[in-house]
Amino acid sequence: AQSVTQPDIHITVSEGASLELRCNYSYGATPYLFWYVQSPGQGLQLLLKYFSGDTLVQGIKGFEAEFKRSQSSFNLRKPSVHWSDAAEYFCAVGAGTGGFKTIFGAGTRLFVKA
């Protein structure tokens, strides 16, 4: 069965600093990988996704993620964090037939300090 591990419960970075959120997955085949963001009181919004091809994927809001099969990782990065990036970030893996089952990691809460 697929699973997702986000080892950092929360991270604090200074505004303007770079960001990397870690994600490791477990899945027997080539995974479909996603990063979602959740602002307080809101549902989740897709930042980016990886299905195949180029292992470095670009998303919205200046985020990117790199798929590394050898490390079973899909880390999210942003070169310069803005205060509005403070939110909770979820890595997810999708698989299945007859539909599309997506399993989420526990999430990493990002705090941005001025």
Next chain:
Amino acid sequence: DAGVIQSPRHEVTEMGQEVTLRCKPISGHNSLFWYRQTMMRGLELLIYFNNNVPIDDSGMPEDRFSAKMPNASFSTLKIQPSEPRDSAVYFCASSLELGNTGELFFGEGSRLTVL
């Protein structure tokens, strides 16, 4: 275009009462998902439907929970009887069928408090 619509946004009820949460997916989407979010357990997939048919309900906690999708534009999640441990935010999400992007579009959630 309207997104996923959930109702009610907030529900406060007493233990033992029946709770019904509602969801209208995005028009044209073939898959619908119910998730539960709590601090302790994070986002848990409860059940998902494809073309109105339940595909996997292994995440439904127990028989007190039931979900239906009578047509492509409506789904319900029912808890009967409700218990305090059911307090959580319940999200509905919809998606195009496998073979497209698999992106989930979430509603804003229904926050349930059971006293």
